[in-house]
Amino acid sequence: QVRLVESGGGLVQAGGSLRLSCEASGRTFSRSTMGWFRQAAGKEREFVGGISGNGVLTYYTETVKGRFTISRDNAKNTVYLQMNSLKPEETAVYYCAVLSMYGSTMSGSVNYWGQGTQVTVSS
Numbered sequence: 001q002v003r004l005v006e007s008g009g010g011l012v013q014a015g016g017s018l019r020l021s022c023e024a025s026g027r028t029f030s031r032s033t034m035g036w037f038r039q040a041a042g043k044e045r046e047f048v049g050g051i052s053g054n055g056v057l058t059y060y061t062e063t064v065k066g067r068f069t070i071s072r073d074n075a076k077n078t079v080y081l082q083m084n085s086l087k088p089e090e091t092a093v094y095y096c097a098v099l100s101m102y103g104s105t106m107s108g109s110v111n112y113w114g115q116g117t118q119v120t121v122s123s
Contacts (some may be wrong), residue, residue: 021074035050069084
């Protein structure tokens, strides 16, 4: 069983930055592709970005490229999402996830979910 605990959400003004963290339990963390998703009120959950087990490879949805950065520290079993130049429409609950394979973007490819952390971007 894997447990994921997100932190770092909050209220930020448009154009601001936040860094989310996700601490994972489990011995296989360093071999797992990790991802971030988000879900705005009344909308479907959408993929944000993913990172390979060794942290070398990352991939993102087009709308966040150049503004969001995913990284990980396998010694701390933690994955991060640095979000810059945030927009009001990016207000959502952000979820950390263990993905079944690198390159996955669909919710159906998630093996484990965190509980989510709220990010609110004010205009």
